[in-house]
Amino acid sequence: MSRVLAILFWLVSVLVLGPAPVSGADRVAFLLQLNGAVSPATAEYVIRGLEEANEQAVSLVILQMDTPGGLDTSMRDIIRAILSSSVPVASFVAPSGARAASAGTYILYASHIAAMAPGTNLGAATPIAIGGGGLGGEEPKEGDKSGQSGEENGRPQLYPSDAQKAKVVNDAVAYLRGFAELRGRNADWAEKAVREAASLSSNAALDQKVIDFMATSPEELLQKAHGRVVRIGGKDVRLDTSGLAVREIAPDWRTRLLSVIADPNIALILMMIGIYGLIFEFLTPGAVIPGVVGGICLLLGLYALAMLPVSYAGLGLIALAVGLLVAEAHSPTFGVFALASAVAMALGATILFDSDTPGLTVSWPVLGGILAATLGFGLLVARLAFTARQHAVVTGAEEMIGIPGKVDSWSGNAGYVIAHGERWQATSAETLTTGEQVRVVGRDGLTLQVARPTA
Incomplete structure (x- = not known):
């Protein structure tokens, strides 16, 4: 009897409260690959991956990057998705030899966890492609005639003389410093990366507190991220990433098509x-x-x-x-x-x-x-x-000129001829006889002008 009551209680619980969560379903970390330029196609892939991670309530999203930079609009779309995500995001510059230049630096700073593999680098975040809407890194020359150099708080500063460029650079500085302050990372170096296109190796980035730690693989990243406190939706959350299974999310056919044609x-x-x-x-x-x-x-x-x-x-x-x-x-x-x-x-x-x-x-x-x-x-x-x-004309009114014909009936200087299998009204400067061979020499509307063929 007690077993029957227990079964009935379980059925009522399932019907009222819904099915119990599947064991281990939330013990997964999604792995997204951001390789190459940051473009609308890569932005859509990352955003879709974050949306799926939020729907499935996974424990962590690892965004593995190797990018030279890309479009400012696509970068901002990715960052908005990271900031609004209820699932923590760990940006991981890997494998060795990879980089998170320009737009990649902004994405790394905006992420909840920032990690790099040995032998990688980041930085060069100066928005030089003003007209094209891109974020590419190029180190400006200090003391150039196009700008002014100075010092502020012991740091060399470059102030573009062009007002439009100054607005874009200052906006980028404020944008990146905001992420640094939000995540507790080095804000001064963030500004230096924008104004001076500065870059750092992985070891230097760790020393200057630009990243949280170094890791050689996603599995090591999960181990080192375990127990860290990140801020999600205005609340401090302690990460529980120990023993998570890494599941790579491959781009769908539409994203692959966009990546090719873009x-x-x-x-x-x-x-x-x-x-x-x-x-x-x-x-x-x-x-x-x-x-x-x-x-x-x-x-x-x-x-x-x-x-x-x-x-x-x-x-x-x-x-x-x-x-x-x-x-x-x-x-x-x-x-x-x-x-x-x-x-x-x-x-x-x-x-x-x-x-x-x-x-x-x-x-x-x-x-x-x-x-x-x-x-x-x-x-x-x-x-x-x-x-x-x-070539000879084969269509239109001019095609009739020069073709042979045969007199069907004639009287004086006018009559009818057969040409192209059709009976045409015709005129001639000569008097012709029925059955005589002629050649078309002109045309006036539906009346042909004919003459005897020359030898």
């Missing part, structure tokens, strides 16, 4: 394939495949450009190059428009993306290939158009 080289190649495919389809209607493939590639390329910081001048030059190709096809200039199109295309591709933003540059081999392809395509169009002018 590469400036791939985006540019897709655009070129799309443009050439559509031009070829318009020049040879009915080919179908070039139009379909070109349309798909062009849409994918434009979608990638919408995610990346692009220059309107570069887009304008590419549009001019397309217009010159079309002009070459309709009014051949013996390759002049084709050459101008190749030059405009190469210049547009060169300045389309901000070359100072890490991971968002177009490689020289791709630029050379685009130049050669544009020039070759333009010269091919010019050759086809020039060759077409030497």
Whole structure:
């Protein structure tokens, strides 16, 4: 009887309170990999991973980084997700030889736990790509004519003379110092990383309290993070990471696709394939495949450009190059428009993306290939158009000129002739006879002008 009551009590508990949590479900640490430039694709991957971690209430998220920097907007999206996460995030610069430069430094500072593997580095957080919206690291030259140098609290300071750059730098300083104060890390070095593009090795970062500890693997990170107190949602939480199982969260197909097409080289190649495919389809209607493939590639390329910081001048030059190709096809200039199109295309591709933003540059081999392809395509169009002018006309009213015919009936200087299997009204300066062979020498509307064929 007691066993029956116990079973009934258990069933009521399950129905009222819900199923009991699965044993060990919260004893998992998610591992996210942030490799390469910080872009919209990587930001979406990290944000989705953090959302899944919050839904499953895992104990910790390890964000393993090896990045040269990237887009400011994508970096801020990742940081917002980290700050709003109810699951603690441990940024881990690994493996040996990896770096968390520029945007990676901001992400590391914003995380609840900051760790680095031996032989790694971080820093160079100066936002130099002002126009493109990127965060790349480049050490400014102290005493340069474009800025002023000075000292404040014993630290060398660089104050850009340009007001816009000064605003961006000061905003970045305040942004990074805020994270340092929130996580109890070295705020002075954070400012130095922005103003002077300073960098640190893993050992120096540990000595200067920029990171919490060093680790050689995610498993060692979990051991060293156990018992540490972090602040989540305004509350201090003591981490219990001992014995956690590490589960790597791989990016889904959509994120992998975005990572591929968001590469400036791939985006540019897709655009070129799309443009050439559509031009070829318009020049040879009915080919179908070039139009379909070109349309798909062009849409994918434009979608990638919408995610990346692009220059309107570069887009304008590419549009001019397309217009010159079309002009070459309709009014051949013996390759002049084709050459101008190749030059405009190469210049547009060169300045389309901000070359100072890490991971968002177009490689020289791709630029050379685009130049050669544009020039070759333009010269091919010019050759086809020039060759077409030497051929006999086979369509339109002009196609009737020169074709043979036979007089069907005639009276004076007018009558009817059979040409192309059709009966036409015709006129002639000569008097013709029925059944006589003639040649069309002109056309006025639906009336042909004919004459006897010359020997």
